[in-house]
Ligand SMILES: *[C@@H]1O[C@H](CO)[C@@H](O)[C@H](O)[C@H]1NC(C)=O
Ligand SMILES: *[C@@H]1O[C@H](CO)[C@@H](O)[C@H](O)[C@H]1NC(C)=O
């Protein structure tokens with residue numbers, strides 16, 4: 058047996074700390090051990106990711122900690138996720154406890170968060186405990202949505218997860234938080250070894266820790282956390298430039314994590330004016346009729362009626378008159394946008410089935426919210442131009458309607474719903490001949506848009522859910538809400554990148570130029586839907 062003193066000396070010699078507690082308000086002098094692309098900025102911010110190349114990023118407390126099977130621990134940190142794009146971010150990052158023996162260089166970036174790779178995800182030998190702050194929904198890890206907090210034990214398939222948010226102390230009501238909002242937020246993670254209980258709380262920075270935690274789960278970590286383990290943060294970059302910052306961090310073994318003084322935390326770099334584009338404007342959350350109606354005084358039936366059908370009409374719209382629908386007609390056509398008429402909801406709005414009064418034409422009405430009036434005239438002009446496209450493989454856009462904060466696009470109704478429903482839903486399975494016909498149909502529609510029409514129309518959101526099937530099971534490209542028009546031979550302008558995560562061509566994200574080539578490459582709808590961002594793309 059070694060004398061106790063010698064043992065202690067040995068432990069110090071190999072840099073293991075026992076009974077540790079630390080607090081960093083900014084990291085200039087923390088001496089964190091960084092790997093991959095992680096860095097500490099001159100301002101003292103820990104910056105995990107800062108590129109678009111599928112690189113790993115790890116940052117650990119400099120010395121490994123001595124956990125015991127019976128150790129409780131407590132940690133808190135302030136972070137911010139800052140994407141260059143308004144409506145897209147990459148997968149998030151995680152706080153982790155990993156054994157010193159673990160070689161994190163074989164982990165993968167993007168949705169693997171720098172924690173695991175495709176072959177060791179879920180392997181009990183990993184002995185990794187993590188709390189993920191995830192901003193992309195990855196079906197292969199059974200993620201609940203694209204904005205959640207998860208408790209991960211050896212796996213990206215979380216043991217417990219909750220939508221990002223917190224319970225208000227005063228009212229008990231749940232309040233959503235958007236992890237990728239670019240706003241700093243604070244996380245608290247506690248493990249009580251005696252009760253084998255993990256609790257996780259989240260709140261906007263500078264708010265007190267909510268009394269009711271976001272997540273509580275019982276997991277015995279005594280067989281998970283190794284005796285000697287590193288604590289820190291992990292992430293990985295992906296094709297969207299998205300920076301994961303940690304502003305401050307404290308930790309305690311067998312004690313409560315020291316509180317962080319927000320006044321002492323380094324400031325996030327000022328984020329310049331958000332790039333504005335007209336298409337962005339429609340990507341904002343929907344304003345529901347209910348909310349509009351709720352604002353109206355009860356009992357004022359006439360006023361209510363007027364508001365119910367109220368539209369936004371401006372002088373410049375006269376020239377688009379024939380393409381403009383009256384809101385009342387759309388309201389009546391869809392039975393008041395009733396839930397049972399809802400065909401689907403996507404990131405950009407909800408689609409309702411309807412029958413136009415008079416002509417009895419079956420239509421699909423897409424309601425998208427838009428706040429800004431900026432660029433609205435050009436946008437409507439484009440909508441109307443796109444309405445002039447005529448091709449058997451395109452879903453005909455019939456017209457539009459405008460309300461305060463809301464835009465409605467009217468399309469012909471496609472009876473066989475969208476391709477994704479048949480590929481992964483409960484629709485009837487498609488045979489290869491049908492699939493080939495659908496693919497050829499979409500290709501032919503694209504050729505028309507790109508080459509044969511008077512202008513070049515770039516769709517920018519080609520994916521299975523935007524391929525509709527008509528009565529004869531022909532594939533028709535639909536949903537032109539993000540489409541752009543260019544003159545033939547013109548150089549596409551750099552724009553705000555829009556589209557759907559998982560379907561964006563890497564060069565589109567880098568150059569910001571939507572071209573006919575990137576438009577087609579985004580159409581990876583043959584791979585089985587939500588194709589995760591994967592190394593395949595940049596490597597091939
Ligand atoms: C991100 O990386 C680039 C290139 O290495 C560098 O110029 C830039 O300063 C970094 N950004 C931050 C916020 O550190
Ligand atoms: C995955 O990570 C493990 C370590 O946990 C490593 O042994 C293995 O080689 C990695 N696999 C791949 C395909 O990189």
Ligand SMILES: *[C@@H]1O[C@H](CO)[C@@H](O)[C@H](O)[C@H]1NC(C)=O
Pocket residue numbers: 178179180196197198199212214
């Ligand atoms: C993770 O969840 C996915 C989807 O449910 C499942 O297919 C996969 O087997 C799970 N993996 C692990 C390691 O639990």
Ligand SMILES: *[C@@H]1O[C@H](CO)[C@@H](O)[C@H](O)[C@H]1NC(C)=O
Pocket residue numbers: 231232233
């Ligand atoms: C919170 O987010 C969920 C999912 O996005 C949404 O259904 C819900 O209405 C939101 N709640 C509030 C109060 O914003």
